[in-house]
Amino acid sequence: MSSKKRFILKLSCPDRAGIVHAVTAYLLEQGGNILTSAQHGDEDHQRFFMRIEFECAAGAEQAALCQSFAPLAERLQMDWELVDSQAKTRVLLLVSKLGHCLNDLLFRVQTGHLPIEIPAIVSNHRDFYQLAASHNIPFHHFPLLNASEEQKQGQERKIREVIEENQIDLVVLARYMQILSPELCRDLAGRAINIHHSFLPSFKGAKPYHQAHQRGVKLIGATAHYVTSDLDEGPIIEQEVARIDHSLAPEQLVAIGRDTECVTLARAIQWHAEHRVLMNGNRTVVFR
Known part of the structure; x- marks a missing residue:
């Protein structure tokens, strides 16, 4: 059994340079290890979409991750959700x-x-x-x-x-x-x-x-x-x-x-x- 916890972050926001870098840098700061990542840029509406599944140490809490991610999400005008991937x-x-x-x-x-x-x-x-x-x-x-x-x-x-x-x-x-x-x-x-x-x-x-x-x-x-x-x-x-x-x-x-x-x-x-x-x-x- 893994001692790590898995989470999923999905988001959309106005498209601009540096979004992937900003999100992955945040996860690195939190000790996160990315397991899967997918993204899409909608040229018609200039909007960016992303889904990342990642794992953190067993002590990581969803609420704490949400709180620490919120400033970045606000700065990039994101609609986002961060969930425990094991929750049915x-x-x-x-x-x-x-x-x-x-x-x-x-x-x-x-x-x-x-x-x-x-x-x-x-x-x-x-x-x-x-x-x-x-x-x-x-x-x-x-x-x-x-x-x-x-x-x-x-x-x-x-x-x-x-x-x-x-x-x-x-x-x-x-x-x-x-x-x-x-x-x-x-x-x-x-x-x-x-x-x-x-x-x-x-x-x-x-x-x-x-x-x-x-x-x-x-x-x-x-x-x-x-x-x-x-x-x-x-x-x-x-x-x-x-x-x-x-x-x-x-x-x-x-x-x-x-x-x-x-x-x-x-x-x-x-x-x-x-x-x-x-x-x-x-x-x-x-x-x-």
Whole structure:
């Protein structure tokens, strides 16, 4: 077992000469040893992005490192985050009546292939309470018996309570077929991921596989993106495609697409949990 502690520093700031030198010099002063480093300069917006994983002596504390880094970050106008790389992201899963993404994520966590914790599952249906119980995860059934605004607000208050009580870091809409309110989208900015069963920006909204079939496309896909109040418009994290042909019915496209959705969502969650995703306006920079 290593006696050192590992941290991840990710940042973005206006691009200028000397940023890498300044950051690496700071880490050297702290006794840090860089394990991996990636950076990207966006020429269109003159903005610089960086992710560094490093290790320090066992006694190093995250709070102390943040405090000592803050003056440099302020001078270079950084948006930044420094985290303990061993701390697992706590994820709340939201699901409706389609459980393929939920089942896939639970299996990946159970087998150790997805480095997250799932303290709770929320659904507006009861279909998957037994699946949740088989993984010893609390299942919260918050039904929506009608589409009244009052009932939706009440349901979202319960979701907020689950988020707060379980200290949730990330909310995942694993085929959750309800639109979040603009207020909840705003409060979860950069902390909520949705899987859309289409290769966005094509075929937004309902039944995208049927739309794809009508257009006769040769590729269908899935898109994992951050949730915003603009439906299916949030910053894209990951996409995947599957090749199809004219002989396939819409129901067959749906079946093929479900595998694509599972893979795409799992990758996006993993990259978020590993702090590989940085926001760049309505786009993302992903250090894979």
